[in-house]
Amino acid sequence: MIRRLLDRLYxxxxxxxxxxxxxxxxxxxxxxxxxxxxKAMLAIGQEPVGIAITSLSEFGGFLFVGAVFLALAGTLRAAGHVRVTMLTQSVPPGLRRALAGLVLVLALGLGSFALYSTGVQAWDSWTFNAVSFGMAKFPLWIPQGVMVLGLVIFWIALLDEALAVLRGQTPAFLRAEAEKQGKTDGH
Structure with a gap:
């Protein structure tokens, strides 16, 4: 049941x-x-309608950052993050699992720091009513809150993977990586 809930979260x-x-x-x-x-209206001698989205690049940037942070957990489990696998592929499976566990613990530490820092920043933006610098004033706590949400989901995924290693199971990202290698070896 918890596995299904976590998979749905990711x-x-x-x-x-x-x-x-x-x-x-x-x-x-x-x-x-x-x-x-x-341009078409001008070409036929009419007044332009003036359809324009104020601060499009800023909104696009906020949405892009949100997309990146929200996809972190699922990308981890699908082995989509860039990893150097030369070392892990050249060692025995037991050592490979130990290295994966060590890296996951370090990632949890870094993820905790990122989550804390981003959470503090979002809280400060909420507290001080900070807004974006563009023409369209946008509350900064909203995109920062999305970053926090993405980091929370990512942190849970890191913990999920670390617990799998501690239980002696193969983490999802290693299973996904093995599946990818099996498919490329067969072609």
């Missing part, structure tokens, strides 16, 4: 990340279509 992060990327695409499409419509 999948939800992926879905939210995908929605953020879709939102970026829609915003850019609206901006481009607005320019096309304005």
């Amino acid at each position: 999948d939800a992060g992926f879905v939210l990340a995908a929605l953020a990327l879709v939102a970026i695409a829609v915003l850019v499409l609206v901006q481009v279509m607005g320019r096309v419509i304005d």
Whole structure:
């Protein structure tokens, strides 16, 4: 039951990340279509409509950062993060598992620091009503809160993987990596 709940949490992060990327695409499409419509209106001698999204690059940046942070956990479990595997592939399975455990513990420490720091920053933005610098004033705690959410999910995934190693199981990212290698070896 907990495994299913955790897998759904990681999948939800992926879905939210995908929605953020879709939102970026829609915003850019609206901006481009607005320019096309304005040029067409000018070409036929009419006044341009003036469809423009104020601070598009800023909103796009916030959405992109949200997508990156929300996808961290699912990407970890799918072995999508860049890792140097030359060492781990050249050692016996027991040592490979120990190295994975050590790296996961170190990642948990770094993830804890990142989560704490980002959480403090989001809290400060909320407390002091900090807004973005662009033309459209946007509360900074919102994108920072999404970063915190992504880091919470990522931290849970790191803990999940570390506990799997401690229980003597193969972590999901190593299983996914082995599956990928099996598929590429067969081609």
